[in-house]
Amino acid sequence: MSSIEKKKIEKLLKMGSGYVLDFSNRTFQEFIIETTDIDIYDNKYSYSSGSKANRLRAFWDQEPDHIVGKVILYLLKYWKMQNMEATKVEQALYDECSKISARLMQTMIQEDASLEKAGSILEKVHTISILLLSADPTNAFKLRIGEEFREIQEKLQLAKWRDKFILDQKMSVRPTDISQALLDIQPHIVHFSGHGAASGALCFENRVGEIHPISPDALAALFEQFTGQVNCVLLNSCYSKLQAIAIAEHIDYVIGMNQAIGDNAAIAFAIGFYQALGAGRAIEEAYKLGLAQIRLHGIPEHLTPVLIHKEKNPVQKFV
Incomplete structure (x- = not known):
């Protein structure tokens, strides 16, 4: 150093x-x-x-x-x-x-012959960077974002492959914060937690902390600039399927919600998804385990999250 x-x-x-x-x-x-x-x-x-x-x-x-x-x-x-x-x-x-x-950690060339899945994301990189973005505008009802992020952090800390994950968190995100974080952190996975509108817009924050909607086309144009870097985007917010479809033109795996989703279901999905990633599972398997976790909690919303592929390719493309 x-x-x-x-x-x-x-x-x-x-x-x-x-x-x-x-x-x-x-x-x-x-x-x-x-x-x-x-x-x-x-x-x-x-x-x-x-x-x-x-x-x-x-x-x-x-x-x-x-x-x-x-x-x-x-x-x-x-x-x-x-x-x-x-x-x-x-x-x-x-x-x-x-x-x-x-x-410092990237200086070591690791050979993990014990990885369980040929399609696992852990085969492709030495460390996996996850960027957690959130927005909870003051003029919208409050979400349990803190609890969701604590659960994600805890599940990764307890995971079998915890050494491979680096977690970064940005709260109260404004439009300019998104591109800055993508440039600075260079994440492989981007997770957004916040409000979504029926029109497909995601609700970020303006300078006074109130709702600033961003359309699917605008966010897709941003992610187009990070095609070779970001492998998966998880939009854990209501009505985010339209955003997911737009972003999936440029990003291999995108998860969105096809209707409104409650806090409990959103948190349960995140728990299952990151438990699976931490165990070395592929994105598709992590998605399915997220759905299973919703059902295990007795919440009738397991059909709400949808996984959209850029291509029908079971092998992850992490660089």
């Missing part, structure tokens, strides 16, 4: 006074062992005062980039769990640190 990158991570992890977040010596040692099977209290990491922060600095200098990236990723996840209401400045720093982690 460069010195600038290290300073960014140290700032987010509050390492200035020798600590690393709120870890004690014991919990920090256990955390690193669980993440990497490496004992950070080995003498070779006893740099200067031997504080937690200095041990982590020594670890960065001595271990391969992909292991350092993995440790940073898990520290970021831990930070995120403690800072669900992060400020914009904190979120921006978190986003920058996530990119550093992703870059």
